[in-house]
Structures are given as C-alpha cells and as structure tokens.
Amino acid sequence: MINQTEHSNTDTLHSATEEAPANFLRVLTYHRVANPDPESPLSPQLISATVADFAKQMEFVSRNYRAVTMEAVLEAAVSGKPLPRRAVIITFDDGYYDLLNHALPVLTHFRIPATVFVPTSYPDHPDRAFWWDRLYGAVMFAPQEQLQDSPVGPLSLKDREARWMAVRRLQNHVKTLPHHEAMALVDTLYQTLEGDKTPRKTVMSWDELRYFHKSGITLAAHTQTHPLLDQIPLEEVRREVTGSQADLQR
Missing domain, CATH: 1.10.720 (Transcription Termination Factor Rho, Rna-binding Domain; Chain A, Domain 1)
Structure with a gap:
C-alpha cells in the first residue's frame, strides 16, 4: 500500500510517515527545492521545500526509513516480493533546474536514491516554460x-x-x-x-539530467509537453506518454 506526502515541513513529514503501517510504501513527492524569491518569475506554488527544510527532511528519512529506488518498487510490484520495512521513495516532478544545486548534493550526502519525472520537450529549450x-x-x-x-x-x-x-x-x-x-x-x-518575458532556464538540460542519472538518480517519463491530461483525447495521451518514454531511451 502507498502513503503519499508532498510539500512537507519536517514536523508534517514526521507525522505523515509515522501514521503509515510499516509495510506501506511511503512516497515523498517534490517539485522544486528552492527558497522563495519575490523577484523570481517562477511560481512559488511549485516550491515543495526550502533548501534548509529539504536537508532536514532527508536527514530524517536517512535515520528512520529505508529509501528505495523506482526499479526496486517496480520489481516488487511484478514479483510480489515485499519491499524493506519502512520503505520510502523520493520523487521529483518536472525536472526543475534548481534540483541540480539544491537537491542533488543533499541526496548524495545522505546516499538517498530518487526519481525525477521529466517532461521531455523541455530540456535544452530554455525558451520554453511551463x-x-x-x-x-x-x-x-x-x-x-x-x-x-x-x-x-x-x-x-x-x-x-x-x-x-x-x-x-x-x-x-x-x-x-x-x-x-x-x-x-x-x-x-x-x-x-506584458509581464516578465525574459527567457530563462527552467528545466535541466539533457547533459545535466545525464549527470543526475550517473549520480544514481532514476529518470522517468512525465509526458512530453506536460499537457492537462484530463483535457486531451486519449490518443493524444498515449502519444505524450510513449513519446516521453522514447525520448528518455535515446
């Protein structure tokens, strides 16, 4: 069974993870790890944790839980074999650039695996923004x-x-x-x-994503253009998903 938590401070994280039975897979989902900046044109609604809070959360995870890879989760789902007790998986949606400097060093320090879901039409296109x-x-x-x-x-x-x-x-x-x-x-x-229109890098480049992967982070498909999936035809949903998977395999 799965217990999912997002946008947590450390106290909320502790409460949410403690409520789940030991045999649950806990999923901690993030988007951005950044400090709020009133001058930034990026929406602060996507900041899941400040830099300091993320470090505290990962320290808490490393002391109290067993972080597992996406590959281990999929293997357990197929084989029926149980995951380790107090298993947790860390995920990041959208591949925001700030993960490179704010999340990866913390994950590396605590030796915590994670998965980044990449909308594959955005890397290497700083002119594109969500x-x-x-x-x-x-x-x-x-x-x-x-x-x-x-x-x-x-x-x-x-x-x-x-x-x-x-x-x-x-x-x-x-x-x-x-x-x-x-x-x-x-x-x-x-x-x-006519608001802020300055082109800026939002999503990591393919080279940076490869560096993430070499650092032990799993890259997973998150559609190509990040459409509103409940507002497009099913055939277009299929193209978005399969196209994203194909992009990651190149």
Missing part, C-alpha cells in the same frame, strides 16, 4: 494595475495580494478548459499583460 510559470510571471510583473478583459471578469492588479488572487483565479479557470484552448488563453494573457 504554463503555470508563464501565467504567474505575466500577472505578477505586469505594468498594468487592472486586467479589464479576462475570462473571469475584471481583475485588479493594484498590489501583490491582488495579483496573487488574479493568478489563482486564472489558473483555476485554465484547468477547466480543453488543453489546446487553455494554452491559447495562456498565450493571449502572456502577450496582453
């Missing part, structure tokens, strides 16, 4: 103080709190739309708001 980061940067750094024509009605951008509220309302609306319509809306808002 839609939620594009939307956040556009809204939070727009020169306007009002977005009059939005799909959720007029939105105040008068201060940081109002901009945060606008980001959340727009994100919630985007997730209700068919994927291609949703991405067209993000493109329109990105152009209309």
